[in-house]
Amino acid sequence: MEFGKLCRVAAAALALAACEAPGSRDNADAGKSPIANPFPSTYKPYPSETLLIANATVLDGAGARIENGAVLIEGGKIKAVGADLTAPDGAVTLDARGKWVTPGIIDNHSHLGAYPSPGVDSHDDGNEISGPVTAEVWVEHSVWPQDPGFTRALAGGITSLQILPGSANLFGGRGVTLKNVPARTVQAMKFPGAPYTLKMACGENPKRVYGYGQGSAPGGAPYSRMGNVAGYRDAWIQAADYRKQMDKAESGGGDPPKRDLELETLADVLSGDILVHMHCYRADEMAQILDISNEFGYKVAAFHHAVESYKIADKLADYGVCSSMWADWWGFKMEAYDGIPENIPLVHNAGACAIVHSDSDVGIQRLNQEAAKAWADGKRIGIDIPIEIAWQWLSLNPAKSLGVDAQTGSLEPGKMADIVVWSGNPFSSYAKAEKVYVDGALMFDRNDPANQPVMDFELGHPGEGDRK
Amino acid sequence: MIRHLLISLAAVAASPFAFAQPVAVYGETVWTGTSQGTISDGLVVIENGRIVSVGPASTRVPAGATEVRAQWVTPGLISAFSRTGLTEVSGVDDANDTGAASSAFSAALNAADGFNPDTTSIPVTRLDGFTRIAVAPQAQSKLFGGQGFLADTSGLTGSVFRERAFAYVVLGESGAQLAGGSRPAAWAALRGAFDDVRFFAARYMSHNEGNVLTRMDALALMPAVKGDQLILFQASRASDLDAIMDFKEQNPALRLAVVGADEGWRVAPRLAELEIPVILDAFSNLPSSFSQLASTSENAKRLAEAGVTVAIVNLDNDSHLARLATQIAGNAVANGMDFDEAMRALTTAPAEIFGMTGLGVLAPGARADVVAWDGDPLDVTSAPSAVFIDGEAQPMESRQTKLRDRYRTIDESQKPMAYKR
Numbered sequence: 001m002e003f004g005k006l007c008r009v010a011a012a013a014l015a016l017a018a019c020e021a022p023g024s025r026d027n028a029d030a031g032k033s034p035i036a037n038p039f040p041s042t043y044k045p046y047p048s049e050t051l052l053i054a055n056a057t058v059l060d061g062a063g064a065r066i067e068n069g070a071v072l073i074e075g076g077k078i079k080a081v082g083a084d085l086t087a088p089d090g091a092v093t094l095d096a097r098g099k100w101v102t103p104g105i106i107d108n109h110s111h112l113g114a115y116p117s118p119g120v121d122s123h124d125d126g127n128e129i130s131g132p133v134t135a136e137v138w139v140e141h142s143v144w145p146q147d148p149g150f151t152r153a154l155a156g157g158i159t160s161l162q163i164l165p166g167s168a169n170l171f172g173g174r175g176v177t178l179k180n181v182p183a184r185t186v187q188a189m190k191f192p193g194a195p196y197t198l199k200m201a202c203g204e205n206p207k208r209v210y211g212y213g214q215g216s217a218p219g220g221a222p223y224s225r226m227g228n229v230a231g232y233r234d235a236w237i238q239a240a241d242y243r244k245q246m247d248k249a250e251s252g253g254g255d256p257p258k259r260d261l262e263l264e265t266l267a268d269v270l271s272g273d274i275l276v277h278m279h280c281y282r283a284d285e286m287a288q289i290l291d292i293s294n295e296f297g298y299k300v301a302a303f304h305h306a307v308e309s310y311k312i313a314d315k316l317a318d319y320g321v322c323s324s325m326w327a328d329w330w331g332f333k334m335e336a337y338d339g340i341p342e343n344i345p346l347v348h349n350a351g352a353c354a355i356v357h358s359d360s361d362v363g364i365q366r367l368n369q370e371a372a373k374a375w376a377d378g379k380r381i382g383i384d385i386p387i388e389i390a391w392q393w394l395s396l397n398p399a400k401s402l403g404v405d406a407q408t409g410s411l412e413p414g415k416m417a418d419i420v421v422w423s424g425n426p427f428s429s430y431a432k433a434e435k436v437y438v439d440g441a442l443m444f445d446r447n448d449p450a451n452q453p454v455m456d457f458e459l460g461h462p463g464e465g466d467r468k
Numbered sequence: 469m470i471r472h473l474l475i476s477l478a479a480v481a482a483s484p485f486a487f488a489q490p491v492a493v494y495g496e497t498v499w500t501g502t503s504q505g506t507i508s509d510g511l512v513v514i515e516n517g518r519i520v521s522v523g524p525a526s527t528r529v530p531a532g533a534t535e536v537r538a539q540w541v542t543p544g545l546i547s548a549f550s551r552t553g554l555t556e557v558s559g560v561d562d563a564n565d566t567g568a569a570s571s572a573f574s575a576a577l578n579a580a581d582g583f584n585p586d587t588t589s590i591p592v593t594r595l596d597g598f599t600r601i602a603v604a605p606q607a608q609s610k611l612f613g614g615q616g617f618l619a620d621t622s623g624l625t626g627s628v629f630r631e632r633a634f635a636y637v638v639l640g641e642s643g644a645q646l647a648g649g650s651r652p653a654a655w656a657a658l659r660g661a662f663d664d665v666r667f668f669a670a671r672y673m674s675h676n677e678g679n680v681l682t683r684m685d686a687l688a689l690m691p692a693v694k695g696d697q698l699i700l701f702q703a704s705r706a707s708d709l710d711a712i713m714d715f716k717e718q719n720p721a722l723r724l725a726v727v728g729a730d731e732g733w734r735v736a737p738r739l740a741e742l743e744i745p746v747i748l749d750a751f752s753n754l755p756s757s758f759s760q761l762a763s764t765s766e767n768a769k770r771l772a773e774a775g776v777t778v779a780i781v782n783l784d785n786d787s788h789l790a791r792l793a794t795q796i797a798g799n800a801v802a803n804g805m806d807f808d809e810a811m812r813a814l815t816t817a818p819a820e821i822f823g824m825t826g827l828g829v830l831a832p833g834a835r836a837d838v839v840a841w842d843g844d845p846l847d848v849t850s851a852p853s854a855v856f857i858d859g860e861a862q863p864m865e866s867r868q869t870k871l872r873d874r875y876r877t878i879d880e881s882q883k884p885m886a887y888k889r
Contacts, residue, residue, distance in 0.1 A: 117754045118761075148755055204559075310875050311885075330868070331589060331788035333559030340868045346875065362751050362784060369795065369848045376849035380842075381876060429798025429847045458755060462706070462734065462762035466753050467803075 029192050039140060041190035043179055045076045045416075048440030052087040053421060056096035061103035061395045061410035065388035071101055073417040076440035081411045094435075100426055103395040103410050104159025104180075104418035104436065107364050108277070108324055108402055109304050109357035112150055113143030113186070114163055117361065118457075127166025128173060132210045132222060133235050135198065136261035137173035139165040143186040148455045149361040152466060154180050154444045155452070156365035157426075157433035159418035160191060162402055164199045164304075167279040168209040170222065170231045172199035174265055175277060177402050181438050182453045195403040197301070198269050202228065202280035202289060203335045229288060236296040239266030275301040275403055277324075281335035283308035290319050302401040304357065305329075306347075307339035313350030322353035322401045326363070327370040327377075344371075344393060345378025348385060355401060356393045367394055372427035387427055416440075490515040490533040491856065493840055494525055495541030499808075501816045501829040506808075512541055514836040517859035522830045536840050536854050542811070543830050544599025544837025544857065545845075548747045548779035548818035549700070549727055550790035552601050553587045553619065554579060558787050566787065567606030567613070575661070575681060576688035577614030579605040580631040585623050589788045591866035594621035596791035597845060597852045599837040602822055604700065604727075607638040611646045611654055612661065612681075615688060616700065618822055620837075622857050633822055635692040639712065640703040640728070641759045655711070661686070662719075665693040695721030698822065700747070705759040706731040713738055725821050728752075728783070729771075730763040736774035745777035745821045749784065750800040768813065769804040779821060780813035798846035810846060835859075 029040035051073045058069035060081050070085040071078065087093045114126035125142035128134040143163055153161065158180050165172040175197035178189040203225065211223030222228045242263040249256035257263075268274040276293070280286050280303045293300050299321075303309065306323035307330060309316055316323060325347070330339025348354040356371045358364035375390045399409025408416040417440035424431045436444035445451035454465040462468075491514040498510030500522055513521045513529060521527050555564040565582030583603065593601065599621055607613030613636035619628045638646060639654055647653035657680050664671055664678030664686045672683045681689065691697035701712050703726060713735070716724055725745040726732070730752045732739060739746060753765040764770075772778045780800060782792040797810040805813075819828030826835045836859035843850030855862040874888050 118757050120757070152754060310872075311878075314878050328789065328792070329785065331557060332785055334557055336559075337557055338871055340872045342872045346872075350878070360784075361754055361756075365751075365753075366799070369799075372848045373795075376851070380851065381872065427849060429795055430802045432802055458761075461755065462731070463755060463764060466764055467766055468764070 029190070039138075039187055039190075041192045042185070042187045043181070043183070043190055043192055045439030046181070046441035046443070048073065048076045048417070048437070048442075050074045050088060050091040051440070052085060052091050052093045053096050053101055053419070054085070054087075054093055056099045056101040056421070057425075058411065059100065059102045059388045059391045060412065061391055062412060063389055063392065065386065069101070071411055071419065073419070073437070073440045076417055078411050078413050078415050078417050080413055094421070096421055098424065099434065100422040100424060100431070101411075102157075102391055102420050102422065102426060103408070104420055104438065105157045105367050105394045106398040106402070106409060107153070107158055107161040107358050107367060108302065108355060108398040109359045110153070110161045110163055110364055111166070111359070112153065112161065112163060112361060112364070113145060113147045114139050114165065116144045116147030117149050127168050129166070129168040129209055132169050132206055132231055133171045133262065134169050134173050135171040135235070135265045137165060138176070139163050139173055139199070140176040140186050140190070143176070143178075143189075145183050145186050145189060146455045146457050148458050149364070150180060150182060151453045151455060152361065153364045154436055155433060155446070155466065157368065157420040157422070157436055158364055159420070159436065159438050160399075160402075160404070160408060161364070162197060162277070162398075164197070164277060167199070167201035167205045169201060170206050170228060171235060171266070172201060174274070175199050177404060179438055181443055182455065191404060193404075193407070195273060195275055196265075196268070197275045197277050197402065198265060200232070200276060200278040202278065202285045203282060204333060205279070206231070225285065229292065232292055233295070235266060236270075236292070239263055239270055240296060243267040243270045269298050270296065272298070275401070277302050277304055277401070279304045281305050281307050283311035287312055287315060290315070290321070301403075302353075302355065305336070305359070307336050307343060309352070310340065310343045310346035311338075313347045313352050316347065317350050317352035320353070322355050322397060323347050324355040324357040324398070324401065326359070327356065327373040341373065341377040342381060342383075344374035345381075345383045345385060348390075348393070349378070349383045353397050353400065354393050355397045357398070368422075368426040368431065369429060375427060387425075390427075490520075490530040491536060491859070491861070492529045492533040493536045493538065493541050493838055493854070493856075495538050495840065497539065498522070498541045498830065499543075499811055499845075500831065501543050501812065502831045504831075510541065512830050512838055514838060514856060514859045517836055519830060519832055519834045519836050519838070521832055538840030538853055539843050540841035540845055540850070541830070542597070542839050542841065542845050543815045543828050543834075544839055544855070545597045545794070545814045546818035546824065546828055547593065547598045547601040547781060547790045547793060548821060549781045549783070549786065550601055550603055551606065551787040552589050552593050552790050553583045553585065553603055554605070555787050556584070556587055558785075567608035569608035571609050573682060573685055574607070574610035575612035575614060575635060575685040577605050578631065578688075579603055579614055580617040580628050583617065583619065583628055585619075585625060585627045588867040590621050590623045591863070592788065592868055593791045594623070594855055594862055595852065595864060595866055595869075596794060597839040597841065597855060598791055598793075599839070599855065599857045600818075600824065600827055601790065602633065602818060604634070604636045607636065607642070607646060607702075609646070611638045611643040611657055612636075612685065612689065613638060618824065620857050622860070622862065632691070632697065634698040634700050635689060636700050636702070638702045640705055640708045641757055642702065651708070658715075661689060662693050665690050692722075695723055698723045698725060700725050700727050702727040704728045704730040704757070706734040706762065708759065709735050709739070713742055713744065716742055716744065730760040730767060732776070733764065733767045733770035733774075734762055736771050736776055739771070740775035743777075745779065745817065746771055747779045747781055747821070749782060750780055750796045750803070750805075751782075751784070765799070765803040768800040768810070772805055772809040772813075777817050777820060778809065778813050779817040780810065794846055795848050798848065801846060807846070
């Protein structure tokens with residue numbers, strides 16, 4: 001993602017936005033044109049200390065492992081990472097002997113807030129299944145920030161996450177990237193400057209929901225996988241036309257087209273401003289989607305679920321698309337039948353981008369263990385990946401897929417201090433996230449109830465959080 | 469019970485490998501599940517389908533024994549609740565025999581009739597150390613789901629070793645919906661069904677319908693009502709668990725266990741006192757429904773500490789990923805449960821709940837379900853290197869390993885991938 005492109009849209013719209021590089025002020029969304037960005041992020045990092053986390057095993061998330069290492073946080077940012085760091089005057093030192101320190105985990109496939117707990121019908125806001133093309137909806141308008149699931153995910157070391165609409169539709173709508181900090185509004189969770197994403201879906205879901213929907217077949221299009229593909233292409237043809245009109249208007253060649261929420265989103269995909277995240281299980285379908293993306297000139301950022309990525313890992317590497325995968329889910333539907341536990345290491349081994357995702361309010365609480373299972377299963381077949389490399393599946397690669405890797409995803413100077421201190425090697429059932437920092441602020445401490453958020457919904461109920 | 473024993477013996481006799489040569493399984497750590505505890509540098513000797521000795525590595529080994537060496541050795545794990553073997557692909561109706569929403573019958577549905585030992589999830593489950601499974605039907609037409617069974621994971625004909633091992637009954641929110649919309653409706657249906665069974669002769673003398681159950685359903689539920697058969701009640705809310713315990717006190721002969729029990733910790737002392745075991749998913753820590761508001765990742769720990777018999781299972785994708793119960797048990801340990809209790813939750817506790825004699829332990833005379841592991845069985849990075857069922861070494865192969873091996877290296881320079889086997 002080129003950050004400049006987001007600016008281009010804003011500047012063209014009202015010619016006022018002063019475009020700056022991400023991270024150059026508290027909130028990259030501030031001051032954006034309300035037309036280009038009508039729901040700007042109001043997220044502000046919470047207060048943090050100058051903190052030296054010392055004597056830990058540090059995985060920097062970019063591929064390095066530092067024994068007896070340290071991470072220095074200043075002003076909410078990573079200041080330094082290394083073996084021989086000394087605390088500056090006034091800094092607090094956390095002795096993390098025996099602990100492991102990693103970048104915060106980024107889950108690029110969550111429905112928290114949109115399918116919140118409790119999962120009652122009134123909360124069924126995750127999918128606008130009213131039609132096969134609903135590119136006009138934005139999932140942030142369904143996100144209930146009081147979902148207790150956010151707090152459980154935080155306790156599992158999740159510092160950022162992408163919320164996606166569901167996968168009934170060919171085009172499901174816009175996704176949104178959040179910082180995992182409890183807030184009164186979703187705007188106060190939005191990752192400043194993160195590009196928007198578009199959820200699309202392959203395969204069984206669209207044809208099941210629309211083709212044989214409501215108990216009568218045929219219910220409507222698409223009824224088949226070929227109907228799916230025709231549906232994508234029809235929409236892209238309209239979007240290309242709309243894009244052309246917008247571009248013409250921007251270069252002074254006439255009035256902009258009438259506003260159309262659906263086509264605005266699709267047109268911004270074609271200009272590269274919105275990233276495509278596509279639910280797709282089968283290898284053969286993924287290959288067809290790549291061809292469609294070439295036909296219309298956009299790029300797929302990540303295939304989600306991607307249980308058959310191992311069958312075309314070479315092609316995925318050539319194209320440069322990420323696969324966002326479970327460690328071991330399989331068999332629950334036909335297109336998940338060929339899922340294998342070695343999918344993630346096989347994709348990685350082919351030089352393609354591998355990501356561990358959850359799609360679950362349970363799985364999101366321990367993505368480190370999901371990565372560990374895949375890592376160990378790879379090792380057993382001779383794919384021996386160092387843990388410090390495998391950690392890229394959890395932070396840097398998802399950050400890349402969301403276009404936020406310049407700001408977070410690894411412990412490198414200047415990046416957001418999104419950090420987890422683990423009780424031990426996080427590739428284990430037994431390790432626990434003890435401290436979770438978001439932009440340097442301590443947002444979760446396993447040993448301090450004062451630093452354990454409890455959502456409104458849970459107050460006054462017998463549970464009141466996870467471990468009352 | 470006598471019938472069970474006969475069936476078991478028949479199964480052992482029919483196995484062509486039951487009397488194969490002895491096996492000596494050495495483990496740096498041997499978890500026995502008995503008063504022998506955990507043995508460092510231990511040895512388990514298998515002969516004629518039975519364990520003949522469990523002790524230090526210096527224990528005598530019969531001549532000609534095959535040697536297996538591993539980091540850890542445990543009893544074959546027991547999955548206390550799953551749908552493994554009832555469906556090949558859950559989302560494909562034609563390939564799914566877990567439940568029957570349109571059936572005229574309920575309690576009479578015998579899950580064993582839907583069991584297919586060739587289901588590909590069976591070797592997948594076995595490869596992660598589970599040698600026995602308790603399989604329940606889904607309740608879809610009424611709150612009475614039907615009859616569950618016990619099987620081994622050999623994938624062989626005859627692997628069901630006890631049909632009608634338990635009756636499965638759903639209460640709580642799901643039971644309310646199945647009964648017509650409320651908990652009172654569910655309890656009326658449950659009491660009415662018990663009434664139908666107790667007055668069976670009079671009620672069904674001239675027709676097929678009772679107040680709640682058809683004749684066949686009433687007949688099937690009879691052993692449970694009499695206390696001859698275990699009833700698994702599914703429920704989560706503390707008040708539902710209390711209602712079940714009230715019912716138990718009113719019907720002391722009943723043999724009960726609870727599945728779910730997310731709020732079980734709140735009524736743990738009473739569960740312990742009434743000796744009602746709990747089969748739970750220790751991952752459940754969210755207020756996912758209004759029946760789970762007190763869910764906590766410490767549920768397993770708190771119940772076990774109160775003296776409740778706890779079995780740990782995966783209630784999420786319970787047909788294909790029952791094997792994740794090891795990870796779930798490991799997480800229960802991370803959340804305070806004693807390691808031995810967590811191991812018992814996968815071995816001795818389910819054996820006790822279902823009366824599986826000679827299973828779930830490494831003890832002389834026990835059936836030789838033995839698993840050799842490359843690490844701590846509850847840690848996510850570990851996996852079995854060898855699995856024995858009734859003394860027989862199991863193939864460590866599944867449809868998943870075949871797909872893996874085909875695509876381990878992608879090379880179509882000479883032939884398409886379809887030629888690689």
